[in-house]
Amino acid sequence: MDFRLTDDQKALKAGVRALLEGRFDRDALRAAVEDGGLDRDLWRALGEAGFFALRLPEEAGGVGLGLPEAVLVFEEAGRALLPGPLIATHLAAGTVPGAAEGEVVVTAPDGAFVEWLDEADVVVGDAEGAVRVRSVDPLTPLHRLPGPVGRMPTTGVAGVGALLTAAEQLGSASRTTETAVAYARTREQFGQVIGGFQAVKHLCAQMLVRTEVARAAVYAAAVSGDPVEVAGAKLLADEAAVDCARDCLQVHGGMGFTWEADVHLHLKRAWVRAERGPVKADAEEAEAAAL
Amino acid sequence: MDLAYTEEEEAFRARLRDWLAGVLPKLPPKPDPLDWPARRAYDCGWQRALYEAGYAEVHWDASPTRRLIFLEETERAGAPYVGANFVGLLHAGPTIAAEGTAEQRERWLPPVLRGDEVWCQGFSEPEAGSDLASLRTRAVRDGDAYVVTGSKIWTSHAEVADWCELLVRTDAGAASKHRGITWLAMPMDAPGITVRPLRTLAGSTEFAEMFLDEVRVPVENRVGEENDGWRVTMVTLSFERGTAFVGEVVACRRVLGQLAHEARKNGRWDDPAVRRRLGRLSAEFRALWRLTQWNVSEAEATGGVPGTGGSVFKLHYSHARQELYDAAAAVLGPDALDLGREWNLDRLSSLSYTIAAGTSQIQRNIVAERILGLPKGR
Ligand SMILES: Cc1cc2nc3c(=O)[nH]c(=O)nc-3n(C[C@H](O)[C@H](O)[C@H](O)COP(=O)(O)OP(=O)(O)OC[C@H]3O[C@@H](n4cnc5c(N)ncnc54)[C@H](O)[C@@H]3O)c2cc1C
Numbered sequence: 001m002d003f004r005l006t007d008d009q010k011a012l013k014a015g016v017r018a019l020l021e022g023r024f025d026r027d028a029l030r031a032a033v034e035d036g037g038l039d040r041d042l043w044r045a046l047g048e049a050g051f052f053a054l055r056l057p058e059e060a061g062g063v064g065l066g067l068p069e070a071v072l073v074f075e076e077a078g079r080a081l082l083p084g085p086l087i088a089t090h091l092a093a094g095t096v097p098g099a100a101e102g103e104v105v106v107t108a109p110d111g112a113f114v115e116w117l118d119e120a121d122v123v124v125g126d127a128e129g130a131v132r133v134r135s136v137d138p139l140t141p142l143h144r145l146p147g148p149v150g151r152m153p154t155t156g157v158a159g160v161g162a163l164l165t166a167a168e169q170l171g172s173a174s175r176t177t178e179t180a181v182a183y184a185r186t187r188e189q190f191g192q193v194i195g196g197f198q199a200v201k202h203l204c205a206q207m208l209v210r211t212e213v214a215r216a217a218v219y220a221a222a223v224s225g226d227p228v229e230v231a232g233a234k235l236l237a238d239e240a241a242v243d244c245a246r247d248c249l250q251v252h253g254g255m256g257f258t259w260e261a262d263v264h265l266h267l268k269r270a271w272v273r274a275e276r277g278p279v280k281a282d283a284e285e286a287e288a289a290a291l
Numbered sequence: 292m293d294l295a296y297t298e299e300e301e302a303f304r305a306r307l308r309d310w311l312a313g314v315l316p317k318l319p320p321k322p323d324p325l326d327w328p329a330r331r332a333y334d335c336g337w338q339r340a341l342y343e344a345g346y347a348e349v350h351w352d353a354s355p356t357r358r359l360i361f362l363e364e365t366e367r368a369g370a371p372y373v374g375a376n377f378v379g380l381l382h383a384g385p386t387i388a389a390e391g392t393a394e395q396r397e398r399w400l401p402p403v404l405r406g407d408e409v410w411c412q413g414f415s416e417p418e419a420g421s422d423l424a425s426l427r428t429r430a431v432r433d434g435d436a437y438v439v440t441g442s443k444i445w446t447s448h449a450e451v452a453d454w455c456e457l458l459v460r461t462d463a464g465a466a467s468k469h470r471g472i473t474w475l476a477m478p479m480d481a482p483g484i485t486v487r488p489l490r491t492l493a494g495s496t497e498f499a500e501m502f503l504d505e506v507r508v509p510v511e512n513r514v515g516e517e518n519d520g521w522r523v524t525m526v527t528l529s530f531e532r533g534t535a536f537v538g539e540v541v542a543c544r545r546v547l548g549q550l551a552h553e554a555r556k557n558g559r560w561d562d563p564a565v566r567r568r569l570g571r572l573s574a575e576f577r578a579l580w581r582l583t584q585w586n587v588s589e590a591e592a593t594g595g596v597p598g599t600g601g602s603v604f605k606l607h608y609s610h611a612r613q614e615l616y617d618a619a620a621a622v623l624g625p626d627a628l629d630l631g632r633e634w635n636l637d638r639l640s641s642l643s644y645t646i647a648a649g650t651s652q653i654q655r656n657i658v659a660e661r662i663l664g665l666p667k668g669r
Contacts, residue, residue, distance in 0.1 A: 001296050001356050003581075003588040009292065068292045181663045195665035198656070204663055205606070205655035212603050216585050217578035223294045232574030281567065288570030291551035 047102015078171025338406030362538035379410035
C-alpha cells in the first residue's frame with residue numbers, strides 16, 4: 001500500500017495546473033465573470049489536453065487513464081474555478097461525438113437543475129420545460145427543472161459525476177485555504193500580521209484540517225470506486241468547500257465582501273456543486289444504509 | 292495512489308486473523324475498569340500472548356504498513372486495547388527505539404514487548420500543561436545520578452507503572468526555557484516517589500499526582516543529551532499524536548456498526564435525524580482511516596518518526612470521537628443516563644480526547660505555525 005501520488009500523477013497534476021494558469025489566469029476568470037459566456041477556444045484547448053478523453057481507452061482515441069487521474073485533473077479545475085459543464089462533457093466522451101475533443105459542449109440535468117443549458121450543443125437526459133433562473137453563481141448559468149427532484153444514484157456514471165464534483169470541491173477548498181493563509185501572512189493590524197492572532201490562526205488551521213480530511217476521502221473513493229465511499233467523499237468535500245470559502249471570506253474582512261475579491265466566486269460555486277447529487281441528506285442516508 | 296496491500300502483507304493479515312480467532316474466545320473476562328492492578332495484569336497478559344505469538348514487535352520493528360494492519364485487525368476482532376501498555380508501547384518505547392543507545396534499547400524495550408514492564412508519562416506539572424516547556428521539576432547532578440525534586444500531574448497509570456518517561460529541568464539558567472530540559476527514565480520504585488491517585492469525572496483513578504522528593508535517577512537512564520530533552524520530547528509527542536490513535540479509529544467504526552444495530556432494534560433508526568447523524572459519522576471515520584493510510588504511506592516513505600500530519604489527524608479525530616459518543620446517547624435515549632449501559636462510560640472518557648496529548652487549541656497552533664507557516668504567537 002502506498003497511498004501517496006505516484007510521480008506520474010504528480011506530473012499530471014502539475015501539468016494541468018500550469019495549463020490552467022496559462023489558459024485561464026485571473027484576468028480570464030474575471031473576464032468570464034463579466035461576460036458570462038463559455039469560451040469555445042478554451043473548451044477546445046481543454047479537449048486537446050485530454051481533459052474530456054482522459055478516461056477513454058487509447059484504442060478509442062482517449063488518454064486511457066483512470067478515476068484517480070481524473071480526480072486530480074478535476075481538483076485542479078476546481079482550484080482554478082474553471083467554468084462550463086466540464087463533468088457532463090467528460091462523462092459524454094466516447095458516446096457523444098465531438099465531446100472527447102472539446103468540439104461539442106454537453107450538459108446533463110442533475111437534481112433540480114441543469115447547468116449551461118443555453119450554451120450546450122447536446123443535452124444528455126431530459127431538460128424539457130426547464131426554466132432559466134438567476135443563478136447565484138455568475139460563472140454557472142442555471143435552469144430549474146420542472147417536477148419533483150429525483151435522487152441521484154452514486155453508482156455508475158452518476159457515481160463518477162459525484163466523485164468528480166467532490167474533486168472540484170476539494171480543489172476549491174485547498175485554494176481558499178491557501179488564499180486565506182497568504183492574506184493572513186501579509187495583512188497587518190495592531191502592528192502585526194493578522195496571522196499572528198490566534199483567532200485567525202485557528203480559523204486557518206481548521207480550514208486545513210477540513211481540506212485534508214476531505215482529500216483523504218476523495219482520493220480513496222477514486223481508488224476504491226465504492227459507491228458509499230463516493231457518497232461520503234462528496235459529503236465531506238461539499239462541506240470543506242463551503243466552509244473554507246466562508247472562513248476565507250472572514251479572514252479577508254471587508255475585502256472579502258467585495259465583488260473584486262474571488263472568495264465569493266468560490267463560495268457560490270461550492271453551493272452550486274453541493275446541489276449536485278448526492279446532496280447532503282442523500283449522502284448521509286447512503287452512508288447510514290451501509291452501516 | 293494505491294490502497295492495495297502486498298501479498299506478503301495480506302499473508303501477515305491472514306495469519307494474524309487466524310491467530311486472533313483462536314485466542315480471543317479463550318480470554319478471561321475483562322476486569323473491573325476501576326481495579327487498576329487487575330487491569331495491569333490483564334493488559335500485560337494480553338501483551339505476553341502477543342509476544343509469544345510473535346506479534347509484539349510489530350510496533351517498532353515492522354514497517355508502518357504492517358503496524359497498520361496489526362492495529363486494524365486487532366481492533367476489528369475486538370481484541371483487548373493496549374491499556375496499561377499505552378505509554379510503553381506507543382510512545383516511550385518508540386522514543387527509546389529512535390533516540391536511545393544500544394544498551395538502553397536492550398534494557399527497556401524487550402520487557403515492554405513481553406508485557407513485563409509498564410511505563411507512564413511524567414511530562415505535565417501543575418504549572419506546566421499546555422506550556423510544557425515551562426516545567427520546573429529540577430534535577431541536580433550528583434556523581435552518577437540526577438537528584439530529582441518537584442511534582443508531576445495527570446500521570447496516567449502511575450499507580451501501576453514500573454518506569455516513567457520523565458522531563459526534568461537540568462539548567463535553570465538556560466537562554467531559553469526549551470534548552471534546559473532533559474528526558475529521563477525513572478524507576479517508579481525509587482525512594483522519594485509518592486503517587487496520589489486523582490479521580491476522573493468518570494469515577495476512575497485513571498491518572499495521578501506524583502511527588503518527587505530527592506529521587507535518585509542514574510545518569511545512564513538519560514535518553515539523549517543533557518539539556519537536549521526538548522528535542523527528544525518532540526519525538527515522543529509526534530508518536531503520541533501521530534500514531535497512537537490509529538487503532539482507535541477502527542474501534543470507532545466498529546462502535547458505529549453496533550450503534551446502527553442497536554438503533555434498528557430499539558426503533559430510533561426510524562428517526563431520519565438519528566440515521567443521518569450515524570451516516571455522517573460513518574463518512575468521517577472512514578475518511579479518518581484513509582487519512583491514517585495517507586500518513587502511514589508518508590511515514591513509510593520518509594522512514595520513522597511521524598510528521599506534523601499527526602496534529603491534523605488528532606484534531607479531527609478527537610472531536611469526531613466525542614460526536615460519536617454523543618450520537619450513542621441519542622441512540623440510547625433515556626438509557627444514556629445509565630452508567631451500567633455500554634458506551635456511557637466511553638462517552639465520559641471521550642471528553643478527555645480534546646485535552647490529553649495536547650489540547651485542540653494547542654494542536655491548532657501547531658497546524659497553523661508548523662504546517663501553514665503563520666507567525667508564532669507569544
Ligand atoms: C485523561 C488525561 C490523561 C493525561 N495523561 C497524562 C500523562 O500520562 N502524562 C502527562 O504528562 N500528562 C497527561 N495529561 C495532561 C495533558 O497533557 C494536559 O492536561 C494538557 O496538555 C493540558 O494542560 P493543562 O491541563 O495544564 O491545561 P492548561 O494548559 O491550563 O489549559 C487550559 C485551557 O487553556 C487553553 N490554553 C492553554 N494555553 C493556550 C494557548 N497558548 N492558546 C490557546 N489556548 C490555550 C487550553 O486549550 C485549555 O482549554 C493527561 C490529561 C488527561 C485529561
